[in-house]
Amino acid sequence: MTFEEFSLPEFLLKNIQKKGWERPTPIQEQVLPLALSGSDVLGGAPTGTGKSGAFLIPIISRLASEQGEGVRAVIIEPSRELALQVTKEASDLCEGTEIECGAIIGGAGREAQLERERAITVATPGRLLEFLRKGKFSIGNAEVLVIDEADRMLDMGFRDDVTEIAGSCASRCQTMLFSATLEGSGIRHFASELLNDPEEVRALSGDGVELPEELKLRAYYTAGDEQKCQVLVKLMTTTRSRSIVFVKTRDRVALVRALLRKAGFEVATLEGDMSQSEREAASRRFINGECDILIATDIAARGLDLPDVATVYNFDLPQNAAIFTHRSGRTARAGGKGVSVLFVLKEQIGLLDSISRYTGREIEKRHIKGVCAEFPSDEGAAGRSDKKRARASKGGKGGFDRHTPDEEKKPHLKKRYRVMKNKGKPDFAEKRRKKAEAAEKKARTSGSERPEAEPQA
Numbered sequence: 001m002t003f004e005e006f007s008l009p010e011f012l013l014k015n016i017q018k019k020g021w022e023r024p025t026p027i028q029e030q031v032l033p034l035a036l037s038g039s040d041v042l043g044g045a046p047t048g049t050g051k052s053g054a055f056l057i058p059i060i061s062r063l064a065s066e067q068g069e070g071v072r073a074v075i076i077e078p079s080r081e082l083a084l085q086v087t088k089e090a091s092d093l094c095e096g097t098e099i100e101c102g103a104i105i106g107g108a109g110r111e112a113q114l115e116r117e118r119a120i121t122v123a124t125p126g127r128l129l130e131f132l133r134k135g136k137f138s139i140g141n142a143e144v145l146v147i148d149e150a151d152r153m154l155d156m157g158f159r160d161d162v163t164e165i166a167g168s169c170a171s172r173c174q175t176m177l178f179s180a181t182l183e184g185s186g187i188r189h190f191a192s193e194l195l196n197d198p199e200e201v202r203a204l205s206g207d208g209v210e211l212p213e214e215l216k217l218r219a220y221y222t223a224g225d226e227q228k229c230q231v232l233v234k235l236m237t238t239t240r241s242r243s244i245v246f247v248k249t250r251d252r253v254a255l256v257r258a259l260l261r262k263a264g265f266e267v268a269t270l271e272g273d274m275s276q277s278e279r280e281a282a283s284r285r286f287i288n289g290e291c292d293i294l295i296a297t298d299i300a301a302r303g304l305d306l307p308d309v310a311t312v313y314n315f316d317l318p319q320n321a322a323i324f325t326h327r328s329g330r331t332a333r334a335g336g337k338g339v340s341v342l343f344v345l346k347e348q349i350g351l352l353d354s355i356s357r358y359t360g361r362e363i364e365k366r367h368i369k370g371v372c373a374e375f376p377s378d379e380g381a382a383g384r385s386d387k388k389r390a391r392a393s394k395g396g397k398g399g400f401d402r403h404t405p406d407e408e409k410k411p412h413l414k415k416r417y418r419v420m421k422n423k424g425k426p427d428f429a430e431k432r433r434k435k436a437e438a439a440e441k442k443a444r445t446s447g448s449e450r451p452e453a454e455p456q457a
Contacts, residue, residue: 039198043202104131212338231368257269270297
């Protein structure tokens with residue numbers, strides 16, 4: 001299938017070609033005909049699947065073919081970075097038209113955002129809701145509403161905010177909701193509140209998330225932070241490539257930054273408490289090639305469009321498999337190749353197996369001689385005690401199977417310590433016998449000692 005088959009405006013086809021999009025991605029093939037017909041859409045699609053194009057193309061096609069005023073399409077994103085990325089993509093696709101695109105996000109000047117209403121407005125919930133409540137902004141004419149990364153919205157506590165924003169749109173507004181996963185009652189209930197008889201589409205396979213075909217998954221068994229650092233430096237020294245290193249907290253960002261700078265690497269960092277200008281500066285350094293390594297917390301796991309990322313390092317494993325897929329989605333994008341590397345501690349082997357089941361992908365287990373050990377051969381016994389592992393190594397199965405059959409058992413004679421040492425309760429029968437013998441002996445002795453009677457006269 002090609003984009004020409006969807007009867008799109010000529011300018012839009014040219015702009016799609018300029019972006020290098022040769023053919024629709026699977027999620028675009030499913031969403032475009034539904035969205036172009038005006039249906040509400042419930043889409044299950046992780047990052048890196050072409051999701052932005054799936055909702056931007058029908059929005060721009062609709063706005064170009066019909067007249068309207070004010071804000072005509074509202075796109076809600078969970079983060080500033082993602083909002084700016086979608087705004088840029090929308091502007092590229094609208095090139096050569098009078099359709100204006102703009103962002104309303106926190107951390108930026110309010111006056112510039114309120115200067116005029118853009119036909120396509122991409123916003124984060126907090127700042128947009130502030131403008132709506134103060135009566136400084138109107139979306140009452142909006143014909144299309146998109147809620148992107150809906151699962152992330154719920155995680156961040158934006159449910160009520162998004163619902164209130166949706167209520168400010170036109171009553172017959174076409175609504176599209178996208179989420180990395182559609183499993184769970186939370187996202188289903190959220191969608192039922194916002195969508196009207198939606199068409200459901202998925203870029204998912206089975207119970208897990210469909211990762212890019214050219215993405216390789218590799219894991220290294222590490223004993224702690226020191227060994228993680230050694231493996232990270234070894235891998236980065238061996239294969240110099242544009243990389244993102246994901247960690248759990250700001251403190252961990254500082255740890256890895258100091259380590260890599262000491263090893264001679266130029267790095268940029270991205271963390272949650274940075275101002276918008278600091279975030280943009282860090283992303284720009286990485287995009288412009290001033291450094292090839294970006295260290296980030298999970299604030300950057302979703303939405304950032306960072307080109308030519310070859311490797312993602314999970315220095316700290318994520319809390320769950322879904323977050324892992326979003327991290328890994330930063331590489332192997334648009335048919336490219338990439339590697340996602342996991343550093344696994346002993347107690348995290350179970351999580352590694354969970355990620356493999358969730359994604360439906362085999363994770364290659366590696367080691368570096370002299371740097372880190374191989375994964376334990378008996379992975380199921382990794383968390384058991386040495387005593388239990390020793391028992392398992394003898395072929396026992398545990399439970400009833402480990403007992404000796406009755407026919408092989410030897411008779412067991414119970415020995416009492418007090419019997420062997422003549423201690424404990426006295427033997428009354430023996431005492432009575434000894435007492436009787438003593439009395440009898442005394443009686444015999446008394447009889448022999450009595451004087452004989454004198455003969456009578």
